[in-house]
Amino acid sequence: MRSSAQYETHEDFRQEEEHFYPTDSDNEDNSQEEDTDTLDWYDDMEEKNSGFYRNTNFRNLSCALDRFSISNAAAVDVINSFLLDCDHINSHNQEAKLNFRKIERCRKENRKMLLSSISNLKLSYLGFDGKQLKITEQLPTLDGQTIRVPKIREHISMTTIQDKYLGFFTSEKGDAASISENMFEYLEERNIDITDLKIVGCDGTALNTGCNTGLIRRLEDKIDRNVQHSVCLLHCEEKVLEKVMFYLDGESKNPDGLPDGPIGSEIRKAANEPENRPSVTDFAPIYCPEFPQIDAEIVKGMSRDQRMLFNIAKACIEGKYSHRLRNSKIGHLSSARWNNTATYILDHYMRCTNLSDKLTQLVNFTIKIYACGFLDVKRQSNFVHGPLHTLNIMARTREFFPSDIQNVVLKALSDNGFFLHKENLVVGMLASPDEQERIKAYLQIMESRRNNVTERRVFRIPKDININAQKLSEVTSDALVIEPPVLKGIDDDQLMQWAQNGGFSVPYECHSQRVEAAVQLTSSVAMKDIPFESKLGKAVAISEARKKITYNSIIKNYELSEE
Template identity: 30%
Template sequence: MVGLVTVGVDDDLVMNRCKVQRAKATLRQELSAEKFDNIMALFFDGRKDTTMFMKAGADLIQRQSFRKEEHISLIKEPGAKYIGHLSLTNSKAPNISNGIFPFINQSLCAVGCDGTKTNTGPKGGVIRLLEVRLKKPLQWLICQLHFVELPLRALFVFIDGKTLGPHQFSGEIGSKLGDCVNLPIVKFERVTTKLPNLTNDMQIKDLSTDQKYLYEICEAISTGIFSKSLSERRCGNLCHSRWLTLANSVLRLYVGTRTPSKNLKTLVHFILKSYAPSWFSIKIFNKCCDGSKNLFEFIKSTRFLDEKYKVVVEASIQRNGFFGHPENILLNMISDSRLHVREMAYKRITDSRRRTETARVIGVRKFTIPSIQFNATDYYDIIDWKRIEVTEPPLFKTFSDEQLLLLVKDGRKAGTFESD
């Protein structure tokens, strides 16, 4: 778009791309310079991008060059307030933790992030390194949506084979996903699903285009009614870091295949019975005090799988079920709607405090996920409490026994940070 600026018009009213970029840079600097003394919880998320910079050649002339950088945003909770940004050429855990450390102090109680090994490694992950430097345990609030994607990835790789790069798949199913949107809709076998009702306008608006597609295609396969507009929509670009679009493509391939293979049917059933219901349930119940319940419901939803597939999914859950740690389960229990569950949590927390007072504790406890009991009948029984050392949730370290007892009696929510 081209416009003319006449003489006498205030130039401040004229907007261009450079002015917007300068305004953004100024705002980032102001927010980064602001002092945050009492950060209770810090959430960080990053992605790799190609960044342009000027580089001097042998003739000393500055020329444009490009490099991959890790860009990490830091968010303070509660309140979801942006506090800073990191640009790192090396995305290893020590570099990330060193970049984050100047933003935090001893008031920090919890850290939230994706469940990558870089972030959650028990010895050298970002959170562990922050704990060691602060000389205190932190509440591990790992992204619940990222957790749900990992069993899908494990099952897909087991069924269809390994990937061939960031956007390519090697197996019979994966090799067909790129063109699945061009397939005409055929008569397909319905697969029932139980998606949560998204009745709240904010819940619907919060969904991305790919998430809305997943919701609608799941409903279409469940009801057998597939609209023309849905059949013509794109299901998202395939990428190994975005398994939601792979789920969309698998479902689109299914409704365009006259005689789907047993492997394709297995993936479709898993997506409709486990993956999608859990995904949208987490979008609604997205607080960290919901995490262990969400984990339990996901485990329950996988019980229909054949044993060989169940083993694959359970191995992924065991590796990545961070809300199966006693500190996170207790965070859920103290907020439970049932009084006897809250009282059980109170007793376990206070007993842990008494043991800590009498025992000689050396160093910061190591965060490890206990063996998960996959046949448990409630979320607080997904671990064997008698076989593990129970430590109190770091978010409750500043609570006295009396304050905890008030939470138990009132049934108020504890730990209401979003962790989806």
């Protein structure tokens, strides 16, 4: 080993780096021991350069490395190569050379700092969602050794307001009882206070929303108070489309969730063999005067699959299917991704030469109910708008579809229309542009405050949903049992002011897409063969880094937020 590196060319420098730096792509989490000579070389180099970077914590660099999953070794090689090319380091000046150990330590300190930021929090909102993942566990053997065994575990991700990632935990059994117990253990371990929790966000599975043994109910029993149910409205809209498609094309026995009728079979064939899809025909435009006008910034913030649905829906309405769009790849079919199913339905319509009445009806429903409802939520995503969006689903169904389709929609809403519960309806009424609706909401809230019901209420979707309702106050005859939990702590005068002048809003959303993004983040780190704390630290670091650094910011200015 050379005591003083003399680099004549960039290749000499690179070979020196490769000799000592690990090349594993995830070496920032690699727990394998390094040889003594390499460790001594790191320490020797750090001592030489300790003065140059002594007061630099490389906070933004650490965030960038985590944001784009760049290993420590790659980072050191790239940065030092840049410094060498700029002549900041050469054969006579080694002070500015970045050390692998410095990057490693700063990155760990940054993750530790970010991990501490999710502790000692007091939550008013908690969002959660889960996914089964295959991980490796170390189990002891009879001879005192350990073996690695693959296991399937439920991984529950959690978020709170301002898109803050709270981490994840695992559950071995995956039922509501064990998940709730593991959740409470995790929150207590991190000293996260949920005693003042007002609202919970999740999807509409029975595991979460069961009125007696669901996760939300167990959460309410744990903190001994009622909470507002913010069950994802996009999930409700998917269920509505699913029920209508099953009604028109038969039930499903396939993992992709598609029915077994002629429409589902053609869509499945197109998804499996996209190169063999028929050419686009001269299709008739779909009449939809209520298609929402969406700002470019909102479209820009959509995922690729969502933008695809938006663009194809517009093409169906305008009667023009561009060459670029018709050759674009549609996402995978899945029973959990009806966004892509809706896109395939519209694409199939524009390529079909033998249209059936059922396909035409399904295409009209996909655009006028599902796509319009989805865009309504993207345009107005605040929790207070959730009841109005659900009311619009019923209004559009009445306007464009016969009674048999209306009955299917009504049945789907009876199972999944959580925003039609009286507590959510009153919140929507208080935010209504109609002053009479706001006054009605105020009077009902004040009556519930006078009654002062303190026991746990059972949260059930109304069974007498009025699909002909013109206003939120006409949706159900159910009485308001308790004050909406999201309004707890707001004085009577403020409620009266909102009722008279409007302007009521809350810092929560009517969908759970941010939690779904957290699930994807958890999935990317949970299957790595590293300790749990390392997984959690990496996930939190990536989440925070994404808020600071985006691909768009790099393309434009690469501006980093100040600490």
